[in-house]
Amino acid sequence: MASSDRGQFSSRFGFIMAAAGSAVGLGNVWGFPTQTASNGGAAFLLIYLLMMALLAFPMLVAELTIGRYGQSNPIGSLRKIWTNNRLLAVLFGTTAMLTASMILSFYAILAGWLIGFGVSPIMKLIGLQSLSEWLITFGTGRNVLLTVIFMLMTVFVVRRGVADGIEKWSSRLMPVLFALFLVLIIYIFTQHGAMDGLKMYLVPNWEHVNGGLVVNAMGQAFFSLSLGVGAMMVYGSYLSKDVNIPKTAGQVAIIDTGVAFFAGLLILPAMFVAKANGVQIFSETGELISSGNLVFTVLPSLFDSMGLVGEIVGVAFFALMVIAALTSSIAMLEVPVSCLQEEMKIKREKSAIILGLVILVFSVLIAANFDTLFDWVATASTMYMQPLLGVVWAIVIGWVWSRNALLKEIQQGYPEIEKTWFWRIWPIYVKVVCPIAIIMVFAYPFL
Numbered sequence: 001m002a003s004s005d006r007g008q009f010s011s012r013f014g015f016i017m018a019a020a021g022s023a024v025g026l027g028n029v030w031g032f033p034t035q036t037a038s039n040g041g042a043a044f045l046l047i048y049l050l051m052m053a054l055l056a057f058p059m060l061v062a063e064l065t066i067g068r069y070g071q072s073n074p075i076g077s078l079r080k081i082w083t084n085n086r087l088l089a090v091l092f093g094t095t096a097m098l099t100a101s102m103i104l105s106f107y108a109i110l111a112g113w114l115i116g117f118g119v120s121p122i123m124k125l126i127g128l129q130s131l132s133e134w135l136i137t138f139g140t141g142r143n144v145l146l147t148v149i150f151m152l153m154t155v156f157v158v159r160r161g162v163a164d165g166i167e168k169w170s171s172r173l174m175p176v177l178f179a180l181f182l183v184l185i186i187y188i189f190t191q192h193g194a195m196d197g198l199k200m201y202l203v204p205n206w207e208h209v210n211g212g213l214v215v216n217a218m219g220q221a222f223f224s225l226s227l228g229v230g231a232m233m234v235y236g237s238y239l240s241k242d243v244n245i246p247k248t249a250g251q252v253a254i255i256d257t258g259v260a261f262f263a264g265l266l267i268l269p270a271m272f273v274a275k276a277n278g279v280q281i282f283s284e285t286g287e288l289i290s291s292g293n294l295v296f297t298v299l300p301s302l303f304d305s306m307g308l309v310g311e312i313v314g315v316a317f318f319a320l321m322v323i324a325a326l327t328s329s330i331a332m333l334e335v336p337v338s339c340l341q342e343e344m345k346i347k348r349e350k351s352a353i354i355l356g357l358v359i360l361v362f363s364v365l366i367a368a369n370f371d372t373l374f375d376w377v378a379t380a381s382t383m384y385m386q387p388l389l390g391v392v393w394a395i396v397i398g399w400v401w402s403r404n405a406l407l408k409e410i411q412q413g414y415p416e417i418e419k420t421w422f423w424r425i426w427p428i429y430v431k432v433v434c435p436i437a438i439i440m441v442f443a444y445p446f447l
């Protein structure tokens with residue numbers, strides 16, 4: 001059982017919503033469609049799905065299991081398993097914490113844009129035309145202001161702890177997001193041009209597949225399931241012992257992949273609908289114009305095409321997206337906060353505020369030097385650090401921890417696991433195949 005002063009998720013549904021809330025975020029709605037659109041559509045989708053099933057899902061089980069066994073922050077949990085080498089536990093726990101903070105520092109900027117797009121139509125409605133324009137126009141002032149607002153929101157939730165803050169918000173709002181997605185997808189398919197997008201999304205063109213695409217797909221899968229950085233480890237540590245980890249992880253992975261798939265089903269057709277409506281999406285040579293901005297060009301044009309209803313739907317959509325981003329950003333901030341709280345014995349409230357401010361300083365730095373820093377920070381943390389930390393967790397599960405102790409931990413919520421095929425395959429798979437496969441994906445371009 002968790003020690004009584006640690007938080008715990010109050011129900012399995014609450015946990016699934018919180019973990020899915022952490023997983024579902026800009027990675028699904030911005031990252032995945034952008035990558036799919038710029039990497040040839042269906043070919044990327046297929047490789048992404050493979051990466052999810054073959055690497056990300058097994059690693060999600062691994063991270064949740066480490067956390068639940070440790071019942072502590074990532075540094076503390078790793079220390080409990082790595083009993084003969086505490087230094088490595090602290091080193092990698094700290095690396096995870098820094099990576100989570102790094103991700104949050106660029107994520108907050110993007111999430112800020114969502115706020116801008118959500119508030120802009122309201123400003124227009126009340127006659128503040130130029131403010132409405134400013135909110136959706138790229139600029140350092142706007143980026144910084146909106147980032148600050150988003151970070152304050154993140155700190156506000158994390159301050160309140162597990163059941164009261166994180167769980168309550170996720171359980172209420174995630175289902176609404178799913179429903180709105182469905183409605184928009186149905187609408188987009190009634191529009192001219194949608195079928196071209198559907199074709200790009202579902203009919204593979206294998207010419208696009210190369211080493212770089214596979215690295216991107218792997219990074220995207222790790223990013224989307226919030227792996228490597230200790231976020232799932234911390235969430236696992238708030239999980240009660242009677243929960244069936246593989247099953248719960250499966251549900252979280254399915255929700256996450258489902259939302260990414262639906263986001264693609266909305267954005268790719270919407271791209272072609274926007275094109276049919278005269279918005280420039282591709283350059284003369286057929287390249288995507290400014291892929292990072294794609295979603296922010298295509299969606300407003302979709303809402304515009306819906307007339308007055310579109311304004312309302314647009315506000316609702318971006319509001320929900322801000323919430324999806326928030327349920328992810330709180331998971332990121334929870335990593336360093338739990339470390340500070342438990343390792344340094346600093347109160348949660350204070351930890352959340354201090355760390356929120358420190359990360360905000362980095363965010364503002366990135367926002368102010370957007371062209372030079374943004375891509376670098378995003379690529380280093382998500383494409384490289386997340387999968388590489390995954391390799392470390394695979395080694396911890398497979399080589400450091402005893403197989404018996406591992407079995408015992410999972411068995412508590414799944415007594416019959418010994419008899420399943422999952423148990424026959426998974427431990428050896430995580431021990432050998434996962435680390436080798438992850439490293440090979442990186443090495444491939446050099447072979």
Ligand code: PHE
Binds near residue numbers: 024224225226329331
């Ligand atoms: N999975 C989140 C998303 O898709 C991002 C995330 C990464 C959240 C790492 C927590 C930790 O947006």
